[in-house]
Amino acid sequence: MARRIGRSIAYVDKRTRLLDLPAEIIDMISGTDISISAAEELLTLQRQEEQCKVARIACDNKLSLREVREQVSNSVEKLTAHFNDREDLTVYHQKDRWQFETRITELDREAQKAYDKAIVAIRMAMNKITSIMENMEENWIIYEMLRQHKEALHNHIDVLIREKQRI
Secondary structure (H helix, E strand, O other), X not given: XXXXXXXXXXXXXXXXXXXXXXXXXXXXXXXXXXXXXHHHHHOOOOOHHHHHHHHHHHHHHOOOHHHHHHHHHHHHHHHHHHOOOHHHHHHHHHHXXXXXXXXXXXXXXXXXXXXXXXXXXXXXXXXXXXXXXHHOOOOHHHHHHHHHHHHHHHHHHHHHHHHHHHO
């Protein structure tokens, strides 16, 4: 989807995560009562009641992004103080970490598939050029141009493989 709209995967991921916010906050975003950046800050709060509370404060007081960030930080600190038992807090953070790692793993898998598909498509193009070249052996100018294009495609595959390994 990111490629279709000309945006990065991170951008699309952030925007789709906004849909996890309560309807009240989504209405605030639609009515431009709260900015998208401020709404993204609310995503760090786990409970929807807390998200709505901070969103209402931000909307009523026309808070800046920095002020919203401070409100969210204060809410997280209150939540942390609410956990008297260290084990509860550890479980809470482990759940968040697990969800984050799961999402990263999914994105990595999607990226790997995209690279694999691109490599296969370029290889198919190379094979097609090879079959065309077989018919053009007598016309050495066309043959040489096709050979250069085939070599360029081969170089593109090498680049994609290196980029895929970085993921």
